[in-house]
Amino acid sequence: MTLNELAPEALADLAAKVRAEYEELQARNLKLDLTRGKPASEQLDINNELLALPGENFRAKDGTDCRNYGNLKGIADIREIWAELLGLPVELVYAGDSSSLNIMFDLVSWSYIWGNNDSERPWKDEEKVKWVCPVPGYDRHFTITETLGFEMINVPMLEDGPDMDAVRELVKDPQVKGMWTVPVFGNPTGITFSERVARELAEMETAAPDFRIVWDNAYAVHVLGNKFPEVINVLELAEQAGNPNRFWFMSSTSKITFAGAGVAFFASSAENLAWYTAKAGVRGIGPNKLNQLAHAQYFGSAEGVRAIMRKHAASIAPKFQSVLEILENRLGEHGVATWTRPEGGYFISLDVVDGTAARVVELAREAGIALTEAGSSFPLHEDPDNRNIRLAPTLPPVEEVEVAMDGVATCVLLAAVEKLGV
Amino acid sequence: MTLNELAPEALADLAAKVRAEYEELQARNLKLDLTRGKPASEQLDINNELLALPGENFRAKDGTDCRNYGNLKGIADIREIWAELLGLPVELVYAGDSSSLNIMFDLVSWSYIWGNNDSERPWKDEEKVKWVCPVPGYDRHFTITETLGFEMINVPMLEDGPDMDAVRELVKDPQVKGMWTVPVFGNPTGITFSERVARELAEMETAAPDFRIVWDNAYAVHVLGNKFPEVINVLELAEQAGNPNRFWFMSSTSKITFAGAGVAFFASSAENLAWYTAKAGVRGIGPNKLNQLAHAQYFGSAEGVRAIMRKHAASIAPKFQSVLEILENRLGEHGVATWTRPEGGYFISLDVVDGTAARVVELAREAGIALTEAGSSFPLHEDPDNRNIRLAPTLPPVEEVEVAMDGVATCVLLAAVEKLGV
Numbered sequence: 001m002t003l004n005e006l007a008p009e010a011l012a013d014l015a016a017k018v019r020a021e022y023e024e025l026q027a028r029n030l031k032l033d034l035t036r037g038k039p040a041s042e043q044l045d046i047n048n049e050l051l052a053l054p055g056e057n058f059r060a061k062d063g064t065d066c067r068n069y070g071n072l073k074g075i076a077d078i079r080e081i082w083a084e085l086l087g088l089p090v091e092l093v094y095a096g097d098s099s100s101l102n103i104m105f106d107l108v109s110w111s112y113i114w115g116n117n118d119s120e121r122p123w124k125d126e127e128k129v130k131w132v133c134p135v136p137g138y139d140r141h142f143t144i145t146e147t148l149g150f151e152m153i154n155v156p157m158l159e160d161g162p163d164m165d166a167v168r169e170l171v172k173d174p175q176v177k178g179m180w181t182v183p184v185f186g187n188p189t190g191i192t193f194s195e196r197v198a199r200e201l202a203e204m205e206t207a208a209p210d211f212r213i214v215w216d217n218a219y220a221v222h223v224l225g226n227k228f229p230e231v232i233n234v235l236e237l238a239e240q241a242g243n244p245n246r247f248w249f250m251s252s253t254s255k256i257t258f259a260g261a262g263v264a265f266f267a268s269s270a271e272n273l274a275w276y277t278a279k280a281g282v283r284g285i286g287p288n289k290l291n292q293l294a295h296a297q298y299f300g301s302a303e304g305v306r307a308i309m310r311k312h313a314a315s316i317a318p319k320f321q322s323v324l325e326i327l328e329n330r331l332g333e334h335g336v337a338t339w340t341r342p343e344g345g346y347f348i349s350l351d352v353v354d355g356t357a358a359r360v361v362e363l364a365r366e367a368g369i370a371l372t373e374a375g376s377s378f379p380l381h382e383d384p385d386n387r388n389i390r391l392a393p394t395l396p397p398v399e400e401v402e403v404a405m406d407g408v409a410t411c412v413l414l415a416a417v418e419k420l421g422v
Numbered sequence: 423m424t425l426n427e428l429a430p431e432a433l434a435d436l437a438a439k440v441r442a443e444y445e446e447l448q449a450r451n452l453k454l455d456l457t458r459g460k461p462a463s464e465q466l467d468i469n470n471e472l473l474a475l476p477g478e479n480f481r482a483k484d485g486t487d488c489r490n491y492g493n494l495k496g497i498a499d500i501r502e503i504w505a506e507l508l509g510l511p512v513e514l515v516y517a518g519d520s521s522s523l524n525i526m527f528d529l530v531s532w533s534y535i536w537g538n539n540d541s542e543r544p545w546k547d548e549e550k551v552k553w554v555c556p557v558p559g560y561d562r563h564f565t566i567t568e569t570l571g572f573e574m575i576n577v578p579m580l581e582d583g584p585d586m587d588a589v590r591e592l593v594k595d596p597q598v599k600g601m602w603t604v605p606v607f608g609n610p611t612g613i614t615f616s617e618r619v620a621r622e623l624a625e626m627e628t629a630a631p632d633f634r635i636v637w638d639n640a641y642a643v644h645v646l647g648n649k650f651p652e653v654i655n656v657l658e659l660a661e662q663a664g665n666p667n668r669f670w671f672m673s674s675t676s677k678i679t680f681a682g683a684g685v686a687f688f689a690s691s692a693e694n695l696a697w698y699t700a701k702a703g704v705r706g707i708g709p710n711k712l713n714q715l716a717h718a719q720y721f722g723s724a725e726g727v728r729a730i731m732r733k734h735a736a737s738i739a740p741k742f743q744s745v746l747e748i749l750e751n752r753l754g755e756h757g758v759a760t761w762t763r764p765e766g767g768y769f770i771s772l773d774v775v776d777g778t779a780a781r782v783v784e785l786a787r788e789a790g791i792a793l794t795e796a797g798s799s800f801p802l803h804e805d806p807d808n809r810n811i812r813l814a815p816t817l818p819p820v821e822e823v824e825v826a827m828d829g830v831a832t833c834v835l836l837a838a839v840e841k842l843g844v
Contacts (some may be wrong), residue, residue, distance in 0.1 A: 036491070044480075044489040051489075051712070052474045058466075067466040067473075067680040069458070097519055098710045105705040109535060113546070113570070124535070124546055140704075147704045148535070258489040263711040282562075282569045283527040288520045290473070290683040291713065 003334025003416055014415040021410045022363065030368035032404040034070035037187065037346040038395045039259055039312075046256045046311045046393035053294035060296075066289035073287050074263075077296035082265050084302040086220060086251060087231035094277075096287045100250040100264035104214055105144050107177070107248050107266075110279050111210070112148055115276035118210035118245055123148075123177060132170050134162035136349055136377030136388050138187040141180040141216070145379075150177075152379035157189055165206065174207035178214065181325030184229050185219035188349040188377050192229055192341020202237035202246060215249045219345040221309045222255060224317040228306060229344065235269060244269045253295060255346065256308060258411040263295050319393040319401045323348055326402065330409035336341050336416040339391075348391040349377070350408075356415035357386045362413035369404050425838055438837040445834045452790035452828040459768040460817045461681055461734075466732045469679045475716035482718075486803045488711035494699050496685075497711050499718035504687050506724040508642060508673060509653035515689040516699075518709045521684035522672040526636055527566050528690075529670050530750035533632070534570055539697035540632035540667055547571075554592050554601035556584035558771055558799030558810050560609040561828025562839075563602040563638070567801075572599075579611055582617030589626070596629035598635065606651050607641035610771040610799050610812035612764020614651055624659035624668060639670045641767040643731045644677060646739040648729060651766065657691060666691045666738065675717060677768065678730055684718050694765070698728060733756065741815040741823045745770055748824065752831035758838040761813075770813040771799070778837035779808045785833035791826050 003011060058067050060075040074095025083090035089310070096103055107116075112129075115122040123129050130151045133142060137157075145152055152174070155166045162181070170176050181201075183193040193201075201213055209304030215234055223229070238246040245268070266276065299305050324341060327350070331337045339350045352360050358372035364371045372390045375381040391408075393401045429823065442682035480489050483495040495501070496517025519524055529538075534551075537544040545551050552573045555564060559579075567574055575598070577588045584603070592598050603623075605615040615623075624637055637656055645651070660668040661716070675684030688698065721727050746763060751770070753759045762771045774782050779796035786793050794812045797805040813830075815823045 038491050041487065041490075044487065047489075048478060048480075051480055052477045055474045056470060058470075058473060065463065066465065067469075068463075069460050069681040099706040102706045109531070113531060120578065123746075140707075143704050147701075254491075258712060259491040260708050261489065261710045279569075282565050284521040284524045285562075286682055288683045288710070288713070288843065290680060291710070 003420060006337060011417070011420065011422050015422040018410060018413045018417055022367065022414050025367045025407050025410055028368070030188055030403065032368060032396060032400050032407070033370040034392050034396070034401070034404050034408070035370050035372045036395060037392045039255055040315065040395050040397070041188065043312050043315050043394070044258060045339065046308060047298070050257055050294060050298045053297050054290060056296065058293065060289070060293055064289070065291045066152075067215065069285050071286045071289060072280055075292050075296070078263055078292040080292065081296060081302055081305065082251065085121075085305055086217070086267065087233050088235060088249070088267050092235060092270065092273065093265055094273060095292050096264045096266060098252070098254070098260055098262050098264060098291070100216065100218065100252040100266070101140055103264055103266045104141070104337065105157060106280070106283070107212075107214070107276065108144055108148065111177070111212070114279070115272050116210050116212065117322060120209070126175065126177075128175050130176045132167055132176060133379050134138070134181060135379070135384075136188050136390070137180055138182055138216070139376045141214070142379045145180070150228065151166070154379065154384070156406055157191055159191065160194035161191065164197060164200045166199070171204060171206040171208070171211060173347050176206070177208050177210060180214050180216070182216050182218060183220055184217055185342055185345025186220070187345065188347035190340045190345045190347060195230070198232045199232050199237055200235055202243060203241040210394065211246070213247050215247045219252045220251055220256070221306060222312070222346070223309060223344040224313050224320055225343060226310065226313070227343075233265065239269070245272050248272065255314070256305060257295060257298070259369045261291070264291050316394050319398050320348065322398055322402050323391060323393050323405050326405040326409055331412060334413065334416070337412050346392060346394055348393065350389045350391055352389060353389045353411050353416045353419055354385045354387045356419050357383060357389050358419065359415040360408070361390060362409045363414055364408055367407055367411065368406045373409065423755065426757060432842050433842065434436070437844040440832060440839055444789065444836050447789045447829050447832055452825065454760055454790060454818060454822050454829075456814050456818070456826050456830070457792050457794045457819060459814045461677055462737065462817050463820070465719060465734050465737050465816070466680060466761070468730060469720070472679055472716060472720045473531065475719050476712060478621040479719065480712065480715065485709070491710045492669065494702055495709060496709055496719070497714050500685055500714040503718060503721050503724055503727065504673065505663045506688065507727055507807055509655050510657060510671070510689050514695065515659060515687055516695060517714050518686045518688060520674070520676070520684050520686060520713070522638065522640065522674040522676075522688070523562055525686055525688045526563070526638065526670070526672060528702070528705070529634070529698065530566055530638070531570065533599070533634070536701070538632050538634065539693050542631070546642070548597065548599075550597050552595065552598045553815050554589055554598060554602060555801050557801070558610050558812070559602055560604055560638070561798045563636070564801045565637070566818055567602070574802065576806070578690065579608070579613055582616035586619060586622045589614050589623070591702065593626060593628040593630070598628070599630050599632060600634045601671070602636050602638070604640055606639055607644055607767025609640070609767065610760045610769035612767045612769060612771065614766075615655055618805055620654045620656050621659055622724060624656055624665060624733065625663040633668070635669050637803060639671060639673045639727045641677070642673055643728060644734070644768070645731060645766040646735050646742055648732065648735070649765075657689065667694050670694065678727060678734070679717060683713070685714050723819070738816050742770065742818050744820055744824050745815050747826040748831055751826065753779070754833060756835065758833050762832070767812055768800050768814060768816055769788060770815065770816065771774045772811045772813055773809045774811060774834050775838045775841055776807045776809045778841050779811050781837040781840065782811060782830070782833045786830055791829050793830065829844070
């Protein structure tokens with residue numbers, strides 16, 4: 001029976017029980033952390049072989065000495081593997097340094113300074129720049145557009161991607177210059193965009209000729225089971241729709257090999273790549289090719305990458321399973337929360353009773369359980385309903401995830417009964 | 423006897439001889455390249471041990487797992503070595519990814535977007551931004567300020583650094599926001615700034631409160647002999663002078679270990695570092711710590727770095743020696759050129775007869791010898807005297823350097839006699 005359906009006495013009994021549980025929780029002096037989407041040591045261990053590569057084999061297969069300067073596109077050895085994995089033509093996939101977030105920041109900030117290849121003027125010279133932000137979404141995306149002073153407009157995430165009616169309406173405004181997305185196993189919802197949504201994003205008319213969708217495919221192959229998601233070639237969809245420059249397509253090995261020491265990828269139309277490269281060639285001489293070569297040697301092939309992802313799944317799927325089971329067992333009957341059930345990615349998105357997310361995070365903190373701050377998955381950290389909490393279960397051992405989540409469930413219930421004034 | 427002192431018949435004889443030599447040169451169908459300041463394979467081989475590092479030892483000495491996310495400052499292991507090498511306090515030395523040019527671009531372009539920590543407004547909102555450019559200088563520096571639309575003002579390089587009277591005069595203009603320098607074994611002159619010049623740069627009054635000197639110490643330890651240059655702590659000089667935020671101090675291992683795959687460093691005042699880190703933390707999560715750790719393990723200490731530099735010197739000093747000997751033997755008596763005699767760095771700067779540099783490069787190209795384009799070491803590629811040529815002798819084997827330089831000498835002479843109308 002949900003809290004709202006309980007008779008007053010039953011509700012009072014439950015409240016007393018929850019308060020007692022919370023006191024017990026505090027007494028345990030826990031120090032647990034579910035805040036960051038970091039891989040666990042056990043996952044990193046999967047790739048230790050990479051730590052000694054490339055060894056003496058410092059030449060790319062075209063003969064390039066990767067120890068010397070040059071090549072803004074990155075070496076073909078790794079670009080070919082990634083192109084196959086993402087279902088894209090290799091000539092449209094560039095390999096960079098370790099961080100795709102770096103590349104996204106550069107793309108947006110360079111558009112601000114100079115305009116992009118379809119801009120009538122630099123974005124800094126626009127009266128206002130607006131940006132479509134499906135919510136909840138990735139906090140670091142929103143921080144980039146916040147730092148540049150863009151007006152961020154929330155669009156709700158539905159089951160198979162953002163609300164496309166809302167998006168189509170927004171992009172009629174020429175001040176709307178772009179949109180953040182995490183199309184596969186999204187952060188924090190775990191939602192994967194359907195082929196329909198991808199197609200509609202590729203096809204929709206936008207008032208701004210220089211409108212861009214950051215297609216941050218950070219979790220393209222990050223499954224929890226054995227089934228890899230369908231690969232959607234949005235670059236082709238966009239070209240067929242007459243919008244060839246619509247997507248800035250990002251990917252990286254950060255949560256495949258080593259976080260912060262992997263290889264990032266930027267795929268886009270030839271025109272977009274030429275624009276990017278012209279600026280990147282002013283910023284520097286080229287990415288770390290030795291790290292790219294080491295990765296290519298280590299993966300061997302696209303199938304090599306998938307084999308590694310199966311090992312990651314074996315490590316983290318039990319943690320996700322624990323979270324879901326505890327949420328169901330502790331909260332399922334009370335109608336105080338809903339949550340996503342991702343088949344991949346790094347997060348579970350938990351919606352608690354409206355108006356109580358910040359209180360849940362506070363209660364958890366006071367019981368020694370660190371949760372990502374309420375509102376973190378929204379532009380300006382403002383969750384209009386104060387209900388969303390991002391759970392990141394990958395880093396701690398499964399036993400800690402269980403203890404932490406049981407505690408979180410208590411906090412969710414306590415905040416809910418507090419809200420009811422019981 | 424110089425060309426100008428020769429009697430008409432003697433000059434005609436010399437011209438005929440030079441033309442014959444040039445014809446012979448062309449007949450050899452050479453394909454030689456003195457354009458880029460790249461290390462030779464032999465130099466890269468010095469460091470092959472690094473290619474298998476860090477191996478299984480993935481923890482920094484403070485226990486950090488370098489395989490995971492985090493740490494915008496870089497790991498202490500490598501920062502301590504570099505701080506000792508540069509004579510700077512470790513807390514003011516941050517370690518980044520592979521390219522210091524990347525960091526310079528970010529510093530300047532972020533000042534453009536947001537202003538730096540001493541700006542009254544973003545540089546984009548200034549009516550005009552001007553930049554002091556000692557010439558000849560590093561082409562990639564000038565390209566950054568060109569791309570941002572800054573007005574670049576040439577200042578001549580003297581024997582121990584830029585003409586400080588000229589610099590002091592220029593910085594009275596509040597639109598002058600910064601200055602490029604390569605203070606040790608400069609590109610392309612090989613000139614090292616004296617302690618007096620460093621002190622005057624630290625002490626001079628500038629009208630702009632947010633004026634910055636990019637102190638690009640790219641060749642800090644890149645000697646051709648055994649004697650390492652005196653380390654000047656410009657950060658301390660600036661602080662003592664009441665201008666603590668004056669210098670953005672850059673360094674990297676690019677020409678110590680692997681070009682484009684090393685570790686770059688940014689040293690500055692605590693305030694400057696805090697400003698940089700606030701923006702860098704929006705751009706990304708942190709640099710590649712595994713590469714930093716591998717470098718720290720490989721170097722071991724500051725003395726370890728110097729030992730590597732002695733090996734580089736053994737490889738490239740003979741090439742510099744060849745260039746200088748051929749210039750002296752072929753051109754010394756004719757008064758058609760002057761050149762620098764660097765004790766370190768990657769370049770020799772050659773000044774030919776005024777108005778003939780572009781012709782020399784053209785003649786060389788037609789004889790199969792690629793030289794850096796005339797004017798490359800000047801803002802907008804405009805050498806007002808059309809006389810400077812940058813020679814980069816490190817990449818080819820010494821035999822090729824000799825053949826190429828002998829050919830270049832012929833081209834210098836031919837252009838000179840052409841200029842005299844002989």
